[in-house]
Every structure is written in C-alpha cells, then in structure tokens.
Amino acid sequence: MNQPQSWEARAEEYSLYGFTDMPTIHRRGTVVVTHGEGPYVVDVHGKRYLDANSGLWNMVAGFDHRGLIDAAKAQYERFPGYHAFFGRMSDQTVMLSEKLVEVSPFDSGKVFYTNSGSEANDTMVKMLWFLHRAEGKPQRRKILTRWNAYHGVTAVSASMTGKPYNEVFGLPLPGFIHLTCPHYWRYGEVGESEEQFVARLARELEEVIQREGADTIAGFFAEPVMGAGGVIPPAKGYFQAIQPILKKHGIPLVSDEVICGFGRTGNTWGCQTYGFTPDAIISSKNLTAGFFPMGAVILGPDLAGRVQAAVEAIEEFPHGFTASGHPVGCAVALKAIDVVMNEGLAENVIRLAPRLEENLRRLAQKPNIGEYRGVGFMWALEAVRDKATKTPFEATLSVSERIANTCTDLGLICRPLGQSVVLCPPFILTDGQMDEMFQKLEQALDEVFAEVA
C-alpha cells in the first residue's frame, strides 16, 4: 500500500513509534496529519477526522484556537525562552504560579514546573523522598498507586503506572506498590455491593500499610478518574474511605489531575467532582490546552510549608529542568486557563455532558456493550462477548482496535483501550459535531459486532 516516497513510508522508515501497534501500522499505514480545524485534524491526503480524543486528551480548545496561537506568538516576540534556576524566573512564570494557586482547591500553595506529566509525577516523588529525609524519616520511600493507573513513562512514573506492559522494561522498580483498581463493575465480586467493594479496598489499604509499615511509605498517588487505564471513575465513596486511612498514617495523597484538571470532569479539578482535597495536585495536558509541553506540581499549604522549610534548611532544592517555567509555556498556560474557565469551554462540557451520557446509554443497549462509564467529557464503552457474565471478546479478535480502525476510515478518531473505546472530545464540541461523533461510532460498532458476534 505504501509508495516508497509516500508520507506513510517515510514515517515508517525513520521514526520509532511509541504506544503504537506495529502490525496495524504495517497493514494500514500511518495517519500523517498536517493541521487542524476546530476539533478536526486533516491528513496529508486532505482527509478530515473528528478527533474525539482531543489529540491525547489535551487539545481541549481544538487545533487552531486563535487566542492561544496569538498568546504564544506574542510571548515569542517578547521573550522566547528562559529558565527558572539561580534566582531568576520570567514574569510569566510568576503570574502563572499565582494563577494556579488561585484556581487550585488550596487556600495557599507553591508551584514547581516540568515539561510533562511524567516529569511532574517524578518530581513529586523526589519531593516526597526529599521531605521525609529532611524530617528525619529517610525510610519513608515506598509509593502506593493502583492497578490500571497511568502516571507516565519515566522510570519512576512508569513504576507508578499499574500496567503489565512495563514488564518489558523490568519495571516497576522495587518499592512501588499497586493496590486494587476501584472499578466496581469489573473487580467487584459476585454478590458484593458497591459499598462492600469500597470497604474491601479500604481494608486492603490498611493491611498494606500494616504489612509494609506506615513509616516506610512516602505517598499515595491517584487519578480522580483513571484515564489511560480505561476511563474508570472511582467506586462510590472510594476517596472518602481511603483518605482518612492515609491521614491517620501521615501519608500524603497526591491527585494526578493531568487529565481531569481544568474541566474534563465538569469541575475545575477531578478531586472537586469526587469531594476530596488532596495534599498536592499534578497538572499537565490541559494546562496549556496542548499548545506547549508543560507540567506542574501544585503543593497544598501543608506540603508547601514543609517542603519550603526543608529547602531552607539545606539552602537549596537541587532539582529542575532547563525549560521549567518556560515563559512561552507559562504565557500559553495563562491564556489556556482563561479560555477554558472564562470563554465558555468549561460551561460547554457541563451543558453537553448529559447528552453525551444519554447517547452512550443508548449505545450501551447493544448486546455487545458491557458497560458505559465516565463523567463530564471523558467516557468509555466496553465491548463484551457476553453481557450477563461480562465475558470479554477473545483478545485475538482485537475488537476495540477494529472499532477504532473502522471509525478512522469513517473520519472519526477514537482510541481503543483494552476492550474499551474511549471518547474524550475537545471542550469546544458543538451539538452537530456530537451528532456526527455518535453517528460514525454507531456505524462502526454495528459493522464490527456483525463481524465478530
């Protein structure tokens, strides 16, 4: 299919792909995209795709937002790059930190910048290790997360991620402990109520803390809604059940809001949607609406005070990336926060979320959809061979990949994740675009289920 000089062939010849199924690429070729229009992207052949995944969850304002482009351009004109080392930082960095604390659920706090979500989680782990040592508890190093969590790909954040694919790297590193995923539909036992399920998970946490020793545990990280693990909202009451246990044992709770932050769940933060206040927040992706690579650690008042005191004691925090707090990134983030919160994007999520759910509820009537789940503008449909027993399709059938590939042919991008298909559209989606999304998705579901059922 690929001509030797085609974009597809050139891509395959010289690029090493990440998180990409190579047999599919060899069979179908690469979608090489050139630009976007609103929530659509356009490939080298001029074909348009409605990107129901907002790029990688992050392009919430679409692919050609004028205000964001102008903000980036203006900052490039004014001051195109600087660092935040040695007592210098850009004015944009100062303003973004103020803004992030202002919009955070915290009364006060401090912000540290990275280039990605992985680095922000990695940075948070280093901060906790640093803090506990400084406070005379150097053995507090273990990190608790959950199976199916996604926290990134650096050696530390991949160790926090609870996915079997990291075995190929010999990860996780020692000291990274994964607890049960709070997905009631999949992991609840027969006859177990949602309440009992949550109580079991709380007991498990208590047992793990007893077994390992509270004074060996540095922190607990959780996404409010698990994103790349398959869009998994927590079982009802989950955070209310676990937070008191963590508090009792002095274990900080870090909310990884890389996907949930800035409106995805229908509130500014996912922790607000699920009614808990963490000790720190990790932000990235939506932070710049995908227009600049940037991550941030936002410490709440307790951790901010303690980390600052630990830094004062040794006079310096020896950590930072060359581009931490990049002035263009900060200017773009300031604009992105304004666009999402004040230009109707957050409201559009709240307005359209019920219609999105209604459409999914309708599609979930199909005999081969086991569950639809999600909140706000992040949802998944899970395909099953047998609805009553929740038996999945045979893995060799690659059902979710087939659905996603059929969607791609129809001009709709959605992501296969395990046996699920993920929908997380840009916040600018219109009613008409939502109709287009569901019309194409339903056509793909019907075609694929007819083949495999």
Ligand SMILES: *Cc1c(COP(=O)(O)O)cnc(C)c1O
């Ligand atoms: C994407 C993601 C990360 C990693 O961010 P990168 O910028 O890809 O390093 C971390 N946590 C969550 C919840 C994510 O979705």
